Amino acid sequence: MLEIAKLQFRKNRLPFVGMAATLVASVPFGAAVALLSGHPGRFGVDSMLYFWSFIGLPLIAVLLGSSAGAANANDPLRSAEEILPVSDGRAAFASAGTSALQALLLGALFLGLAFVVSAQWRESLVLVVPPSESWLRAIEAPIMRPMFWLCVGGIPLFAISSFAAAWTVRNGVAGGFLGMVAIGAMVLSLAAGLAMQLFYAYRAPFGASLIGVLFAASASTLWALGRAARWLGRREAMGWRRWAALAAAFAFGPACSALALGRSWTRVNAGISFAHLSDSEQTVLPSRPAHFSLSPEAARRVELSGAVMRGFDGGIVFVRPDGSRKPLAAAAGRTALATVLEGPAEMRDHAIWDAYGKLWISRAMPGRDGKGLVAELWRGDLESGLRHQKPLPNYWSNQMIRVGEAIGSFGWTENRYEFVRFDETGRAVAKTNYDYASAGLMLDEWFRQGYAGTVSADRASFSATLPDGTRRKWRLPGEARVDDASERERVAVRAFGRSFFAIEVADAHGEAFLALLDFDGGVRSVWRGERSAWPLQEATARGGLYSIRDGTVFAMSPEGDFLPKTPIRAVAEAVAAPGSVRPAPHRLLRVERDRLWFLLSSGRLIALRAGDGAVLSDAKLPESAMFAAMNRDYERRPLFLEERAWKAVESGLFWHTGRRLYFVEWGGAVRDLGGA
Amino acid sequence: MNGSIQLEGVVRRFGKREVLRAVTARAEPGKVIGLLGRNGEGKSTLFKILLDMLAADAGRISIGGMSPDGSGRIRQKVGYMPERPEFHGFMTIEEAFALRGRFFEKWDRRRASELAKRLELDVRAPVAGASKGMLGKAAMICALAHNPEILLLDEPTSGLDPIVRDGVLGEIIRELHGSGKTIVVSNHRMEEMGGLIDEVWVLAGGRIVATHEVERLRTEACRLVARAKNGAYPATGLRVVELSNDGPLSEWAAFDSDSADRFSKAWGIEAIEREPLPLETSLKLLLKEADAAASEETEAHHA
Numbered sequence: 008m009l010e011i012a013k014l015q016f017r018k019n020r021l022p023f024v025g026m027a028a029t030l031v032a033s034v035p036f037g038a039a040v041a042l043l044s045g046h047p048g049r050f051g052v053d054s055m056l057y058f059w060s061f062i063g064l065p066l067i068a069v070l071l072g073s074s075a076g077a078a079n080a081n082d083p084l085r086s087a088e089e090i091l092p093v094s095d096g097r098a099a100f101a102s103a104g105t106s107a108l109q110a111l112l113l114g115a116l117f118l119g120l121a122f123v124v125s126a127q128w129r130e131s132l133v134l135v136v137p138p139s140e141s142w143l144r145a146i147e148a149p150i151m152r153p154m155f156w157l158c159v160g161g162i163p164l165f166a167i168s169s170f171a172a173a174w175t176v177r178n179g180v181a182g183g184f185l186g187m188v189a190i191g192a193m194v195l196s197l198a199a200g201l202a203m204q205l206f207y208a209y210r211a212p213f214g215a216s217l218i219g220v221l222f223a224a225s226a227s228t229l230w231a232l233g234r235a236a237r238w239l240g241r242r243e244a245m246g247w248r249r250w251a252a253l254a255a256a257f258a259f260g261p262a263c264s265a266l267a268l269g270r271s272w273t274r275v276n277a278g279i280s281f282a283h284l285s286d287s288e289q290t291v292l293p294s295r296p297a298h299f300s301l302s303p304e305a306a307r308r309v310e311l312s313g314a315v316m317r318g319f320d321g322g323i324v325f326v327r328p329d330g331s332r333k334p335l336a337a338a339a340g341r342t343a344l345a346t347v348l349e350g351p352a353e354m355r356d357h358a359i360w361d362a363y364g365k366l367w368i369s370r371a372m373p374g375r376d377g378k379g380l381v382a383e384l385w386r387g388d389l390e391s392g393l394r395h396q397k398p399l400p401n402y403w404s405n406q407m408i409r410v411g412e413a414i415g416s417f418g419w420t421e422n423r424y425e426f427v428r429f430d431e432t433g434r435a436v437a438k439t440n441y442d443y444a445s446a447g448l449m450l451d452e453w454f455r456q457g458y459a460g461t462v463s464a465d466r467a468s469f470s471a472t473l474p475d476g477t478r479r480k481w482r483l484p485g486e487a488r489v490d491d492a493s494e495r496e497r498v499a500v501r502a503f504g505r506s507f508f509a510i511e512v513a514d515a516h517g518e519a520f521l522a523l524l525d526f527d528g529g530v531r532s533v534w535r536g537e538r539s540a541w542p543l544q545e546a547t548a549r550g551g552l553y554s555i556r557d558g559t560v561f562a563m564s565p566e567g568d569f570l571p572k573t574p575i576r577a578v579a580e581a582v583a584a585p586g587s588v589r590p591a592p593h594r595l596l597r598v599e600r601d602r603l604w605f606l607l608s609s610g611r612l613i614a615l616r617a618g619d620g621a622v623l624s625d626a627k628l629p630e631s632a633m634f635a636a637m638n639r640d641y642e643r644r645p646l647f648l649e650e651r652a653w654k655a656v657e658s659g660l661f662w663h664t665g666r667r668l669y670f671v672e673w674g675g676a677v678r679d680l681g682g683a
Numbered sequence: 684m685n686g687s688i689q690l691e692g693v694v695r696r697f698g699k700r701e702v703l704r705a706v707t708a709r710a711e712p713g714k715v716i717g718l719l720g721r722n723g724e725g726k727s728t729l730f731k732i733l734l735d736m737l738a739a740d741a742g743r744i745s746i747g748g749m750s751p752d753g754s755g756r757i758r759q760k761v762g763y764m765p766e767r768p769e770f771h772g773f774m775t776i777e778e779a780f781a782l783r784g785r786f787f788e789k790w791d792r793r794r795a796s797e798l799a800k801r802l803e804l805d806v807r808a809p810v811a812g813a814s815k816g817m818l819g820k821a822a823m824i825c826a827l828a829h830n831p832e833i834l835l836l837d838e839p840t841s842g843l844d845p846i847v848r849d850g851v852l853g854e855i856i857r858e859l860h861g862s863g864k865t866i867v868v869s870n871h872r873m874e875e876m877g878g879l880i881d882e883v884w885v886l887a888g889g890r891i892v893a894t895h896e897v898e899r900l901r902t903e904a905c906r907l908v909a910r911a912k913n914g915a916y917p918a919t920g921l922r923v924v925e926l927s928n929d930g931p932l933s934e935w936a937a938f939d940s941d942s943a944d945r946f947s948k949a950w951g952i953e954a955i956e957r958e959p960l961p962l963e964t965s966l967k968l969l970l971k972e973a974d975a976a977a978s979e980e981t982e983a984h985h986a
Contacts, residue, residue, distance in 0.1 A: 093786065
């Protein structure tokens with residue numbers, strides 16, 4: 008075979024030298040063209056280098072392979088060589104391998120040239136550079152780099168596949184086209200899968216698939232070449248079965264790559280996530296006026312005891328902090344093949360616990376008939392699991408929500424929002440339309456459930472119907488400061504807390520403070536000043552409220568205790584990721600009487616003392632590939648703080664890295680709960 | 684040395700066309716076989732099957748004690764001179780020899796040089812500009828230089844001018860004497876080989892329709908002038924070929940005495956004249972026998 012390889016090298020000498028010369032000459036040529044058109048020379052150089060990177064190198068490999076394959080299969084070369092005492096298979100393998108080697112040599116020449124000539128090229132495609140401020144560069148890298156390295160790594164396959172195809176069909180152009188299409192499709196699929204891994208590293212592992220696909224493609228292509236050489240070299244009777252086998256072998260690599268990509272899509276779209284609503288409030292509504300966290304105790308208790316998760320297979324499971332898992336719904340979702348054929352279909356689940364400890368999930372998942380997404384309502388509990396209840400209107404924004412003790416679905420339809428309240432069996436009992444999300448919805452339900460009241464016309468008193476039906480009136484210690492955005496004729500004040508209402512009032516001097524109105528009729532005045540901190544918008548899992556203004560936290564514990572305002576900017580900057588130019592984004596997870604817990608974008612859980620902001624504990628969370636990718640290539644955005652990546656419960660924080668699930672206690676101890 | 688060749692029921696099709704139909708023949712070691720047939724009868728196909736360059740669709744083949752298996756090992760033992768020799772155009776003739784020297788285990792550089800000198804071949808000449816005669820000589824050297832046990836020569840003198848042809852033929856003759864090699868040579872002008880070959884295989888209609896020992900041809904082939912009493916002549920079963928039909932008399936060639944006798948005694952035939960046929964003429968006329976056999980095959984096939 009070595010002699011055949013040497014012979015092939017010599018046969019390919021002219022195109023090889025010609026391509027090498029073209030490659031080298033293209034650099035000054037590009038510079039000259041750029042200069043002549045009034046641009047800096049380096050623009051032309053970089054353009055040529057990017058051309059070679061993504062188009063030229065694969066093209067070189069295809070041309071070398073297909074021209075050699077066709078020449079070897081046809082006279083006069085075939086007649087000159089068939090007399091040699093070598094089998095057609097060995098001759099074909101040696102020749103194809105030589106073409107691939109020559110293509111690799113040209114690739115190496117290019118890499119050396121490009122690395123030396125262009126800093127732009129080497130930083131964008133080769134070197135690991137510090138996080139860039141450029142958002143565009145951050146987006147480009149996960150796409151361009153996999154494409155480039157797959158083009159380079161795919162050179163042998165481009166050459167061998169084109170050789171094999173050209174040899175089989177006895178035509179260089181057709182063979183080159185087939186090889187380019189087959190391996191090009193494979194490279195694109197693999198690059199998309201890799202890019203997906205980098206974008207969604209926490210839920211789309213692709214490394215093993217990539218290696219498997221490349222191995223499968225190489226093996227099948229080589230098998231096809233060997234069979235073609237054996238069958239066609241001696242012009243054996245072919246028959247449709249043999250032709251089908253060859254075609255299948257050529258198509259095997261691309262098919263595998265498509266399936267691998269489909270599998271990644273499927274996993275991405277199923278995606279491991281905490282299928283829950285954040286905290287105890289409605290979410291994903293356009294505005295978040297939920298500055299009260301009123302949840303039935305039964306709901307809160309079970310919700311804070313574990314996490315409802317959807318696995319890669321689409322199944323639903325309840326996980327407890329000790330790692331025990333209770334399956335609630337079987338696997339669902341699409342197969343990889345269906346994803347390839349019909350396109351990706353994102354699964355979305357929204358789960359909430361009702362006042363009776365029942366779990367409600369609206370699932371938007373691929374329809375059983377394969378047509379798009381359908382929304383379904385599932386309901387159940389930890390003992391009996393989830394059962395399909397009924398289909399839901401297929402709103403894009405459709406989700407389950409809990410408003411106090413009411414459970415329903417909320418979504419956009421016919422140019423308005425619609426809230427459908429269910430009874431305990433899932434039967435729709437009321438339907439209300441809103442032009443604006445959340446505000447009207449909240450008021451209606453809070454009033455209905457007795458968690459809202461109205462301010463008197465003189466703003467001196469507040470009346471409400473308590474949850475138990477008792478009607479009560481309070482004299483306010485000042486003038487009520489009402490929400491001017493309310494649509495009600497007599498403005499209702501939003502209530503929060505479990506056994507009290509809160510209403511902002513102003514004293515005679517115009518100083519604002521919060522009046523807490525206990526259900527037993529008592530009135531407490533708290534928290535003078537800090538007008539800008541009101542209203543508290545956010546809510547933690549346990550029901551604490553907070554807002555952050557200008558690097559200062561204003562918080563109230565679930566028990567209704569106001570914490571001293573706490574500065575956090577210095578802390579956020581101090582624990583920012585290396586090389587960061589901004590404070591790390593952060594999210595308040597838990598509020599107790601004297602301390603606050605934050606989750607930082609740098610992947611740390613810190614506890615601060617209320618008041619002076621001293622760091623009481625600082626725990627590094629387990630590494631997440633997605634976190635690493637985001638920190639390396641992205642301007643920091645709090646995407647990774649989205650609540651599907653973590654969930655705060657009573658005793659700590661569920662944290663997943665895309666491959667493994669962890670539980671982090673508030674004190675910082677980390678427990679590995681197993682594969683994600 | 685095992686230089687035998689055995690073919691048993693060998694079939695080869697190209698698409699729907701059956702080029703070789705159950706070819707059966709045997710060549711003993713050391714024999715020189717002349718393969719005779721019209722263009723397109725499958726001579727080159729048969730050679731390529733023997734050389735493991737083409738696969739037979741059916742049948743058994745043994746050449747030099749080996750069966751074709753796609754490995755190409757057979758070609759180590761066989762010297763092949765194709766009808767249209769091809770070499771790599773970017774090489775010189777010397778480089779082409781050197782290439783072969785790297786593949787054929789028994790390649791003898793010295794022998795190749797000697798042959799080149801004898802054939803007056805300039806090995807430094809590039810292949811690209813070489814004449815047909817030069818390529819023919821080079822092909823001959825390539826067939827012989829690795830001392831094969833078996834030689835397959837496909838129209839070795841085709842297209843060569845008389846001087847070159849004589850040179851090539853002369854080399855063949857030298858090779859034959861005392862070498863013990865088994866040689867199969869296809870040649871339209873089998874009469875050129877008359878003194879060299881032991882046996883002639885006549886290939887027609889995809890089969891070997893006749894085999895003639897040359898010595899028997901030499902001694903028994905004859906020319907007959909005959910008259911048919913009722914204007915009818917026997918058609919099948921006899922190795923006779925009509926040469927001319929001029930009025931009441933017709934001229935025939937018979938390739939063995941048995942056929943001649945039976946023809947002479949056939950019903951309605953009166954053999955008027957019978958005289959020996961020169962070997963050269965016999966060999967020339969074998970093609971006609973091939974045509975007749977092919978026609979019979981075709982009629983039988985359609986029937």
